[in-house]
Amino acid sequence: MIIRNVIHKGLRRLMEDDDASGLPAAAVPKLIRILSFLQDMEREDELTTVPSWKAHRLIGDRKGTWSLHVTKNWRLTFAIDRAGVEIIDLDYVDYH
Numbered sequence: 001m002i003i004r005n006v007i008h009k010g011l012r013r014l015m016e017d018d019d020a021s022g023l024p025a026a027a028v029p030k031l032i033r034i035l036s037f038l039q040d041m042e043r044e045d046e047l048t049t050v051p052s053w054k055a056h057r058l059i060g061d062r063k064g065t066w067s068l069h070v071t072k073n074w075r076l077t078f079a080i081d082r083a084g085v086e087i088i089d090l091d092y093v094d095y096h
Helices: 009-017 028-040 044-049
Strands: 066-069 074-081 086-094
Antiparallel strands (some): 066 074
């Protein structure tokens, strides 16, 4: 899938410039693996194939947004535009 936009500046730098500044060094290898997977993914249901990422959809005011576990408190969140088959609003957030 195409990643249309990235909200987190450090994550955007990692994707566009291969620059990991602004991200915790310990999380960078996992973030790279997840980003590669997302870009190679063809269908939304593929997200659940990696159990350690604990992929799930959020509820409430973030209904429809996907969450993937990165580290203890940090998650990648994003929505999927099914019409355009694109990932939108990709973000790296601290849940707690």
